[in-house]
Amino acid sequence: MTQTSLSPAPSSAPTAPEEATRVAVSTVIFTLRRDPLDDQTVVLPLVRRTRDPHEGLWALPGGWLNPTESLDAAASRTLAETTGIAPSYLEQLYAFGAVDRSPARVVSIVYWALVRPDEIPNDVVENVSWFDAAELPRLAFDHNEIVEYALWRLRNKVGYSRIAHGLLADAFTLAELREVYESILGRRLDPANFRRQVENSGTLIPTDRFRTGSHRPARLYRYNQDVELADRGPLVVRH
Amino acid sequence: MTQTSLSPAPSSAPTAPEEATRVAVSTVIFTLRRDPLDDQTVVLPLVRRTRDPHEGLWALPGGWLNPTESLDAAASRTLAETTGIAPSYLEQLYAFGAVDRSPARVVSIVYWALVRPDEIPNDVVENVSWFDAAELPRLAFDHNEIVEYALWRLRNKVGYSRIAHGLLADAFTLAELREVYESILGRRLDPANFRRQVENSGTLIPTDRFRTGSHRPARLYRYNQDVELADRGPLVVRH
């Protein structure tokens, strides 16, 4: 009746190793890719399982938590090992721990990440493939549900935060940034109002370079690193 | 190189039971209490540790994750066991997993909760005490940091969500509700504007009863259960 957090609790402690709950770390990684109609769509990498359970199905990249590494470090490591990606943005999403989500008892700490297209390694990694986030096949475990939640968080966060630059290269035009917002939110935005909003937010620094195309050149902007280290709360993922 | 989430990973798997990472569940429970100056203040229950590590220090209520229960269930169970509280609002906060946060390797899934004063059992539970959230002593493990984060989330969420009723009894006056907001946000709110805001939000149902006091009686309101089941995303804690 006075059992305290983290104190030994003999009655509920596992008595044999095979009964032990294990901790896994997985990551939902988003990036943008042009579809055949030249629209940006949200895509994510999945790994084909090579053993049971769910052999042959696609699953989120991840792995077991190493006893000597933090959760953040485990997310980065398993991500690099399975996909070769080192994301520009990485944040904890949720801990999934339903009893029947896997044959063995597994608690998964799930992260979500944004990567810029130029951060994706060119060499094709075996058993890794990229999928349109809106048209996923049946995934292993509860990973469909996890991706849905990650997408909800992405759309939510893009509304009040300025994380869209995590999907763009260093320098970008306002039209490119707007296209990112449009593809995530799933609706068109007024170019004039969008310009004023981001200009007034103080998160962008105009450069003196321009993207020259088939029409009037557009100014290139950089992201202002100094802002928005405050609104994420006391917790920040250190790299 | 093709290791997939949740697949067996012999190299990183624990070889002996004592090396295994263990999963704990803790909860930060908030409620309001009148201080000597008759102001509402945010308070939370802590449990005094009766064994090492950190014997004698105060810690968040919690316990080990049982192999046959979900994370949500473990939060409810450990909460009831250590404090006797069954909160009206319970939501996962964050998973803490720094390597050095405990002598043994422990990953804590932390929840946060709101309780109404009438939900708190009258019988005093041994080794449990309530503390002003703004004036905590040094706590066991990283629990000071965890409470700070929970407070940040509480203040944040009260701004865009309507969870304040989780701290009030079934029926309440607008002044009482406003006082909850004021104590959480730490600033005074205009009574007239506050009234309009909550009235327009559609979250309150006026009753035909009044709270009679020393002056003009104030109408009692109930919370509208039908609202805001949408803005919490695909994940909801079921009771």
Place this chain on the structure above:
DNA sequence: TCAAAAGTGTTGTCGATACACCCATGG
């Protein structure tokens, strides 16, 4: 010179704030 995208100006609406004011009750 024309199409198309970059970029600017203007207006209306809506919600939040500030604050003046009236209402109802206990003492």
Place this chain on the structure above:
DNA sequence: CCATGGGTGTATCGACAACACTTTTGA
């Protein structure tokens, strides 16, 4: 009748959406 909190009315401000308009380029 008066002090006090309950409750209403209203002017102002700023954020945002809608959209007309000008500018600059490649073809």
